[in-house]
Amino acid sequence: MQCARPLSILTDSGLSFVTTKEDLDRTCPSFQEALKCIRAYTRRCMSYDQRKHFKKLFHGTNLMVHELCKNGTYQEEYLTYAPCMKEVESQTKVCFTRYAEAMHDIQTKTNLEEEREEIMDTDIFTYEKRKRETADKGMRDVCCAFQEYLECSSSSTRKQCGEGAEKFSRKFLDQMSSALIRNHCHEYSPQVCGIDASPGSGSMILPSLTMILISLSHFLR
Template identity: 45%
Template sequence: MYNFVNDIKCSFAVLSALIITVFTTKVKAEACNFQNFIECAKPLSVLTDSGLTFFNNRQDLEQVCPNLRTAIKCIHSFTRRCMKKEDSQHFREVFRGTGSIVHELCRNGRYQEEYLRHAPCMTQISAENEKCFETYTTSMAKLKPNTYEVEVDAEMVDVTSELKKKRAIADEGIKNVCCAFQQYMECSTTAVRDKCGDDTAEFSRRFLNRMSASMLNVHCTEYGKRQCGLEAPIEAWPASSSSSYQSAVALVTSLLTAQLLLR
């Protein structure tokens, strides 16, 4: 799994699915529509270009990090301008771990050195991880029409009933996104363990935990393996644990559109 390019691609799909489900009805004006958001952070799409190789030296990081920093600033600006205060605060909390990761990844220091030490092995398993990701993107493509297009029946008189209906559809969409990602993680976990060993797997767990723990705690706490119908039932996604392999959902692309939507 742990070709980080594909981790980022997966982040795109999961986060944007949740973002669309939770936030797109809350932006304030035409200048704040989702397309504006996509354009705001679109430079980061370079991270998911199919021909991109893994960043395995400082020179590579020096080239991409300015775009990452710019995207983060753009994202924060978007939330300030386009969301109500409560929604903006919630969104920034979800995004906090991702910003921290980018900050450490893009400066010389112990964390960057550790990242680069594991990079060579992670570049060797892209083919295995791509198979996992193809299955995942197929699931996401099936979810898109049902999850995001919620129509209101104009003849409905019972407003409360209609709101409950919309909420149920949104909740089901979030569950489907979380479970699709859970399946991806199960598939890709095997790849990193087989090819790179425990040390790289542990680094990946810590990396992904920091990026995604906040978002998962908010939206995916109810959907562990048991709830998603996978084998070997375990507890739902844990709050914070370096031994948790289920938590991965965002890099700088937390607020970017999915790889699926960019194509």
């Protein structure tokens, strides 16, 4: 969707370049225009049920833009932590690189397993069972890779910016995370994934939600 491009700043960079009130004042009109454009698109091109589902998935982004772009506590809190979070960006990019490589490996491995299952001479019941098992494992791998990324990047935030910044980033993450991710990854906590995570870990700089959504949708087919 062309008009959603300005919002990719939120999901792909975590606003790492916006560190002052002047930056927000300059950027927020683009965010608000994007939201207006998206609402018009959904009214024009989606059915009622599709709009209802999309609104649920997009609620966090809409709320975050509203809170961030109005003068108030949330905006003040963000501007307090933003300069330090920008300094952490280079460290979290290392975490993201590892995450992107893991996602690529998961996708490649899953595709190979699916191709192998398709050429095996098995009955339809066995085929569907194996296909479901492959999808379940793929879902777990995607969600655990995401959890590992969060702990890696939040560790950097804690060390350099303190617990206050980490708590704020958790709030940002909760709002920006798609409902699709929350609904399908809630079973895979850091403990389930074997990750030594601190309570409330999160990061201001998110990996591309588009990447996660595409990967999850592959296993939800």
